[in-house]
Amino acid sequence: MEKTKMNIEKKTKEKGDEKILIGGDFNARLGDKGTRIIDKEKGEKSGSKDKANNKEGNILWKIIEEMGWKILNGNKEGDEEGEWTYVGTRRESIIDYGILNEEAWEQNTYYNTEDTLIKTASPWDTLSATIAVVEFEPVYNERLTDNEIIEANLVKYLDILNTTVVTNNKTLDMIIFPEGSLGVTGETSVEMATGDNPFYDLKEYPDFLKTLSFTAANFTTYLVTNLVEKVKCNNASSSDSKNCKNTGYYYYNTDVVFDRNGTIISRYHKYNLFGEFDMDRPDEPEIETFETDFGVKFGIFTCFDILFKSPAQPVLTENIDAIVYPTEWHAELPFLTALQTQQMFAYDHKIMLFAAGVNERSASSGGSGVHRSTHDTILNTIVAEGGSKTLIYESVNGIVVAPEVQDVDVLGKEMDDFPLWIDASLQNFTWTPLNTTSSQPIKDQVCHGNDTENPFCCNFNITLTTSEETGTSYSYLLVAFSGLRHYPNISDGGLEICGVIACLNASISSCGQRFPKYDEIVWPVTFEDLTITANFEVSDNKTQFPNTLLSSIRPINANETEWSGKNVDEDGKTVIQTFALKKPQNRLLTFAIYGRDFGQDVFPRDDDHNDTGAASSISSTLLILGCSLVLSVMIHV
Secondary structure, three states: OOOHHHHHHHHHHHHHOOOOOEEEOOOOOOOOOOOOOEEEOEEEEOOOOOOOOOOHHHHHHHHHHHOOOOEOOOOOOOOOOOOOOOOOOOOEOOOEEEEHHHHHHOOOOOOOOOHHHHHHHHHHOOOOEEEEEEEEEEOOOOOOHHHHHHHHHHHHHHHHHHHEEEEEEEEOEEOOOOOOOOOOOOOOOOOOOOOOOOOOOOOOOOHHHHHHHHHHHHHOOOOEEEEEEEOOOOOOHHHOOOOHHHOEEEEEEEEEEEEOOOOOOEEOOOOOOEEEEOOOOOOOOEEEEEEOOOOEEEEEHHHHHHHHOOOOHHHHHHOOEEEEEEOOOEEEOOEEEEHHHHHHHHHOOOOOEEEEOEEEEEOOOOOEEEEOOOOOOEEEEOOOOOEEEEEEEEEOOOOEEEOOOEEEEEEEEHHOOOOOEEEEHHOOEEEEEEHHHHHOEEEEEEEEOOOOOOOOEEEEEEEEEEOOOOOOOOOOEEEEEEEEEEEEEEEEEEEEEEEEEEEEEOOOOHHHOOOHHHHHEOOOOOEEEEEEEEEEEOOEEEEEEEEEEOOOOOOHHHHHEEEEEOOOOOOEEEEEEEEEOOOOOOOEEEEEEEEEEEEEEOOOOOOOHHHOOHHHHHHHHOOOOOOOOOOOOOOOO
């Protein structure tokens, strides 16, 4: 709620005397606060149908009073009844409000959550734009020099742009390439600044940076890529960075955005490094945004950042319309395959996410998509056989034509030879087998933790139908976990997870794995109804995501599930999360509430892991930027 206050204060300062209305899910219940008296003598009130309030509601009301603002809570013409705005499986409540300043109040107009004014606050409802997201297979070849590798990848960039713009006759407004896709190393790192135009400026820049600048201008498109930026140290002798001490520079994994003129308008230095021991981490997470001439404001972060509090959470408070997300993700069953992770973030945070991923089968890397908030995944791909593919998001006056839905079994078979990592922490989960032969609704609870007074418990309500098919089929376990996930030498992350996961047999040791031949699998179990409910502590350091996966290694469309949002209980200390199917599923691998506890996060690595400095170590190793450890030279010809 403190973030809400900061956001209101920021908007007030930015907009001055303009009419300001902020609408959305504040996770607050206000009861009759803010209602108006219709007849003072009789004491009649108009007001909200929701008569309950909670801690978040009391805090929100205090903020509104301090700011001198008003709230739409059954107190404007057309809203006398204060209609229900959240209707869930357990109850109904008013958690969506419009709050507005005095200037907007005097307009005497009521805006509800279905009204055009609030809807058109999002540019996506009226947008005409074309945005390309590229799943890219970089050139990695030990016979090439570092500069030759960059040149080879630039040729592929240009081929993709030519094919998209010239061959397919598309006018691009933006194209997004993945993390690590250029193959830039510390040896080929660049110095640059926001506002530079490498093609036109008289400064010295590497040829590849000039080419990127020229390419954006030539195709009159915004261009997003990822490279290594070097930044001169102010005081190398006192720095904790080995890079700084040994070379005089910091080296950052950097997303770069060029505008239609080839000017650098945004740079973001990755904060949550997954390995990448030759890279430096900024002193503080950078909250980076950029605006476009087609009316969309983007936030940007990279790969592993998506699982951490900052910058992924704070950037959402910057009044952005979407996230640009270059990534080199390494897909892991059962909770963290690429598209699964992208969708859960977009779904929970109600934000558009444009994800461009590196494709490298040997590293389990693949998965790019355009995820439309709580609605659906418009576009997605995993190039299972290896290669590059361009996804085109086209919107005309807010109308987006999505491609035909691909058959889940066709996609599943394509993924047979695509390796996936396995979550080693599953062995620490509490679990129980799901009885798939039951013809009666199943109610079960699985709890994790030694605290007998306050264990972390997951509640499952399941209705199944089972066919007579025989053959190789998955078993299902109900699982619960609360604790630390350990990434050796990288980070420890706090988790709170409830889930139904597919396993090779009725043992946790077989989970997170797939049968090798998709064609031999039968699917006798259909989940007609599936609801998971759990209580979580209300905290700025905790968040939960809806997490799903089908046998195609794609998530279930968000519009086929119901995610309660943060429905705060009346004590104000507990959030009740509910995740449910709205449509039966019978190719299910994962259905879960994936919770993060940022307060438990630990980062054992720091910059002085780099014992030799970039000049000596990076030059002899091809740095695979991404959510991976620094790897030896990978050969791909």
